[in-house]
Amino acid sequence: MKRTLKFTFSICLLLAAFLVNAQGEQKKDSVAPPKISRYGLRVGIDLFKLSRSFYEKDYKGLEIVGDYRLTKSYYLAGEIGNENKTVKDDHLDFTTKGTYFKAGFNYNTYENWLDMENVIYVGLRYGVSTFSQTLNSYQIYNANPYFAEPPAIQSAEKFSGLSAQWVEFVAGVNAKVFNNIYVGFSFRINKLVANKKPSGFDNLYIPGFNRTYDGDFGVGFNYTVSYFIPLYKTKSAVANNKVKK
Template sequence: MLLFCGGLSAQDTTATVPADTAGTSEPPKPRRIDTIPWERSGLRVGIDLLKPILSFVNNQPQGAEFSLDYEVKKNYFAVLEAGWQQLELDEVRYNYTTKGMFTRLGVDYNFMKRRQPLSGEMAFVGIRYGFSSFSLQADSVLLTEKYWGDLLTSVPKTTLQGHWAELLLGVKAEISENLFLGWTIRAGFLVAGGVTKREVVPIRVPGYGRTEKKPVFGFTYSVYYRF
């Protein structure tokens, strides 16, 4: 009786191990697939917070800048930026005034992986084409010359145009639902045929910066709302 039970137990133990699974390797792990679908983000409106602050700094222009961006293709955003600037300099050798409007058109590419379908957070690179129409005027311009002596002259009000290109690097982070903060670093390059070939070369072009610097580096810090 004991032998029968012992033999029955041994028979049950061997039956629980399938013979065809002996020595086989682990099944391959499934490949990870990004299952987050793409959904187009809404229109986003922004305003640069630095320009109003810099208006209180000496020899800095007064002005404002606004922006619109919209995702036209996955991770590609069409961008429109526009604003105005005015600068008044009261120096020993001249009085200088310039003011005008500017517009930039371009595209941003988001290289940050989405965490959810409608995520608007971005780490991006971009390009811009910039255009400005502005006026300048210089009064009480003092020119000194050893042979002819000092000469007091002026530059009448003149309307000019500026054209440039920009490369950008930036970030937009969501701090609340549909509310974003972001910054950009910009490098601007004047385009041939713009203000560089005028007889009167402006000190500063609205939306671009000082003309004697090549390239011109700029920084914006903005707040955005997405509809």
């Protein structure tokens, strides 16, 4: 019993000493530690294209993504990849194969707290793709619905040396889930600025650009996991917080 009382009394003394010390500290100007900002290279892979290659038999694709932090809010960014896509619709069956590269920047609109490193960004890319198209089969348009549809005409005509260039508006998120590990997603709207078409055919699908709509517009999406390689750190001054006496 005596030992319990002594232990309780000791705890009370320690708490009292802590409270007195804390009260004394509050009378002083409190100085927040400087905020540490890390700069470096983030490299990852598009899980959407990778997983799609397994569950969609007419598609194979791989995309590597990366960005490099230049300033507090600006990042150099880009993607490189390849795609092999077969498109089948009511009148056409064709296969597109090729590679692409995109380069541009991201602007981080999110103000992180303390040592958080999340990114909510908008950005621009300039994309370049080189590819080939193979017309597998096609069906002649039947203007008279009273007659049966003619059979599809098999073909193996290949169009090589094709290319396209476009500008791309990007909006996305990168969130830190573990130390140096990030997951993110982005949505893209594309506008063609150059398009080398084959004779007698059209570029209906462009690697990196996706399916073309109304001739020169496209949309895209990716879901990424990436690893951050820190290269150096900077300290930003934080204003002193003065506590009233």
